[in-house]
Amino acid sequence: MADDLRIFLPLLLPDTSDSSSSDSSLDFFKDLIEQAKAAELLEEFEHSNEQSRRVRINRNNDLLKREREPELPEVEASRRAIAENCIGKKIIRSVVADDDDAYVIDGVSRSDFEASLTGKTIVGAHRKGKIMWIELDSPPFPLFQFGSAGAIYIKGIDGKKYKRSAVRDTDEWPFECSKLFIELDDGLELSFIDKRRSAKVRLLENPATVAPISELGPDAFLEPMTQDELFEALSKKKVAIKTLLLDQSFISGIGDWIADEVLYQAKIHPLQAAASIPKEVCAALHMSLKEVIEHSVEVDAVSSHFPVDWLIHYRWCKKPGKINGMAIEFINVGGRTTAYVPELQKLSGDQAVKVAVKPVHLLGEESFGPSQKRKSSDSGIYRADTPNVEVSSGFVIPDINEDPSPRRQKRREKKDKGPSSRNEYPRDITGRFEEYMAMKKELMDIKRIREEKYLTLADEQREALRQIMYDNDFETFNRPTDNVHPSMLEITLARKREIAKKYGWPCNF
Known part of the structure; x- marks a missing residue:
């Protein structure tokens, strides 16, 4: 539009010797060009911003998840x-x-x-x-x-x-x-x-x-279960306790933040099987459910009125932190991001043993299970009938006549060699997993900071462009028409009427 106005400007201006009228008309059309350029820039910016917003929504952007989802309170x-x-x-x-x-x-x-x-x-x-x-x-x-x-x-x-x-x-x-x-x-x-x-x-x-x-199941606020009813209901469920609390057919009204909060206060690990929770722990869960829901309803779900020692004040930013001196970690339970305090919320019973010995394979790491035999050229195992020469440097010079295809070791050979290299050099799985989680949290923080800066900049640029358009419109609307050439008067008034309609200003011409 701005380019079109620039092309047709000489054709629209009348050929007149009245310099004051020509200058006024020229100023008017210059304003039109500036406003058109600002409008095009704003439209282009908002279009690109909308596209990026849709991409962020489609990717389930974490930035959008910082707002608390509406739950019962x-x-x-x-x-x-x-x-x-x-x-x-x-x-x-x-x-x-x-x-x-x-x-x-x-x-x-x-x-x-x-x-x-x-x-x-x-x-x-x-x-x-x-x-x-x-x-x-x-x-x-x-x-x-x-x-x-x-x-x-x-x-x-x-x-x-x-x-x-x-x-x-x-x-x-x-x-x-x-x-x-x-x-x-x-x-x-x-x-x-x-x-x-x-x-x-x-x-x-x-x-x-x-x-x-x-x-829906019974409402957690209007129809709370008794302690005995809750214990009996849990004893029939083998799923993780957080997954069960989020099941609206079991108890209705509980979402992510309430589930994390009550489990933290009851000192229950989110992955603990519901049926394995003992009666005394169930009593603590029943009490924390009652206290969290009743208090949050009483203060109309305004989190600033929640007790300062509640987990919700720390968990929603999804950043590493501490509560009462204890570290907060995030895990995935049933597809939902879950905050918990490992020092306080520990798995109990058979689950504690199973988790302790369960291998954790990180991305890109080899699997050493029975179905995937480890094959390594530097394992230190050599066949007695192969004329290899081992030198002091640690390298092995193979015979050029040796068959390069690997030969499966016999059971007796394995037994004679004693413990395998896998047992000699066990991997520190826990250390690797903690390092991986730390790197992941660092990347998420960088991503969050970049997106916050982008949104802030986008808002500032949008507001600046709108202010430019408003200032130009205000100046055009209040500019007197006394010196406008008669042939341009109707165009000028039409533009002023358009501006008045846009901002709801009174217009009597």
């Missing part, structure tokens, strides 16, 4: 906010996002969804596990599965009391990532957002009796 805080501010009020308008993310609204068209809500009165807000639904004066009812980044915002209500901060307070309302917007008869507005496109919103006639609610 976060969803309960949203339910309470709706119950306190919206019950008894009528929905006068509902809007479903018209974009490529509209699949968040599942199983119903945009128009049908909007029509099913508009005109209804909110009479209740309910939750089970990590799922919430709003009860209206007549079915169907909207049900919200928050996914990994879903959140409900109520305009004018301090959101920090009931949800994690996924958007900035300065962002334009309704937010760009809003999937559902609702306006009530008293002017109150609420919006359901989803930055990662993993949430689902459905319309159901009776949510409590059908999937996904009917498939």
Whole structure:
């Protein structure tokens, strides 16, 4: 666009001897060229930024995972906010996002969804596990599965009391990532957002009796198991305890951070088999479940109000650290990143023995199992019938007439040679694994720092470009038109009207 304006500028300028009019028109078109260049640069930058953002999302970028995923306390805080501010009020308008993310609204068209809500009165807000639904004066009812980044915002209500901060307070309302917007008869507005496109919103006639609610286990806050019930349920499960806690059909509402927290406080290793947990340890688990969930619900899931000795303050950055002087490590349990404190959380029973003797093969390391025989030219084993000559340098000079194909050693020869080189020089598996994990953590830290710098720079550049465009538009809009040539006047006024419409400024010409 800027190049086109530069080409046609001589054709658009009138041939006149009025130097003041020509100068004014020339300035006007120079402003147009500058604004066009700024607009093209901003568009190109945002396009490249969007492409890189999609790549990061597709690669499950760790930077996006730093935000806490909504679990029972976060969803309960949203339910309470709706119950306190919206019950008894009528929905006068509902809007479903018209974009490529509209699949968040599942199983119903945009128009049908909007029509099913508009005109209804909110009479209740309910939750089970990590799922919430709003009860209206007549079915169907909207049900919200928050996914990994879903959140409900109520305009004018301090959101920090009931949800994690996924958007900035300065962002334009309704937010760009809003999937559902609702306006009530008293002017109150609420919006359901989803930055990662993993949430689902459905319309159901009776949510409590059908999937996904009917498939959930007892709610960890509303329907807690007794200590005996928990012990009996664990005794029937052979899976790792963290994997079991994340199973929503076993107990609903627990996610990564709660599971890590309660296991840390109960001093249970995340890989400990559920059935192997003794009754006294189960009592500690039951107590920590109760305390963590009740306290986090009480403070509306605001982590700054959690006790300072909780693991959550350290685990979400996924960086090496210490808590109460003890090192925090990260492992994979059932495909989920898990934080634990090895000094405090130790495997017990048969698992401790099995893990101690289980070999760990790192990437690129040879396997010395029975199915893969080690073959080494410098093993120190030579055949008696081969005329090799061993010199003092340690090298072996083979006979040129020797058959180069390897010969399998006989059992008697192996027995005569005594212990193999493998037994003579055992590998320090633990040391190698710790070195590998340290290198991996260092690389992840470098990657995180680079991405944080990139995002900061991207925000600064975007804001600078927008400010340039705003300053140019402001100057153009306020420039008097007294000296503009009559042939350019309509173009100038049209440009000013376009700027006024863009920023919502009053325009009376």
